[in-house]
Structures are given as structure tokens and as C-alpha cells.
């Protein structure tokens with residue numbers, strides 16, 4: 001089974017970590033809770049990612065410290081991982097690619113084919129795209145972009 005990796009966020013106000021599965025699938029987070037009294041758990045964690053969270057598969061909780069949060073996260077992931085399919089991972093990566101592509105189109109001032117009267121447009125990469133072929137183009141040429 002692929003390992004989990006943690007990457008620290010660049011939030012200077014509180015320590016938090018994004019947790020990835022299979023290298024690039026962001027499955028959840030562990031971090032210091034904001035705005036809670038000193039008398040309650042200072043850490044929180046969650047395992048929740050598209051598309052499995054849309055099937056109601058997700059968990060979260062609080063912990064006294066990072067070590068306890070990491071252990072609780074690992075226990076939750078041990079319950080959730082067997083429910084995750086290869087198709088879930090593909091859908092997750094496609095959704096991330098599609099979203100990144102849309103933002104790049106917007107940032108580059110490119111219009112979506114759905115925004116033109118002809119239903120045709122030009123991708124930021126220079127390819128001609130149309131309403132019917134846009135998804136095929138994005139997944140064939142830009143899969144993995146962030």
C-alpha cells in the first residue's frame with residue numbers, strides 16, 4: 001500500500017500538516033486548532049477527500065498534541081483506506097486537474113468554449129478546443145497540473 005506523506009503548511013500562525021496518499025492525493029490534515037480555550041484539545045485532524053467524502057466516508061477528531069493527532073489520523077486512515085478504489089484516486093486527480101486547468105484558463109485570459117457563441121476557443125497551451133472535446137483535451141494534455 002502506498003505510504004502517507006505529510007507536508008507542513010506555510011501558515012505562520014499555527015502549525016498544520018497536509019497529508020497525502022500515493023504521493024499526490026490530499027486525503028486530510030492535522031493541525032493546531034484556532035480560537036479554542038487552553039483547557040481543550042489544541043490539535044485537530046480530519047480524513048476527508050473527494051470523491052469518497054461524497055459517499056459519507058470521512059472522519060475527524062481532536063487530540064492533545066501532534067503525536068496523539070497523528071495516531072488518531074493513522075487509525076482513521078486504516079479504516080478508510082480499504083474503502084478507497086483506484087477509480088476514486090483517478091476521479092480525485094481528474095477533479096484536481098480540471099480545477100487547476102480552469103484557473104489557468106482564467107488567469108491567462110482565455111475563454112472557455114462555453115463562453116463563446118461558436119462553442120470553440122483556444123486553450124492556454126495553444127490547442128483549439130470546443131465544447132465536446134474540452135474534457136478529452138484537458139485529461140490528455142494537462143493531467144497532473146496543479
Ligand SMILES: [Zn+2]
Pocket residue numbers: 123124125126127137141142
Ligand atoms: Zn491545453
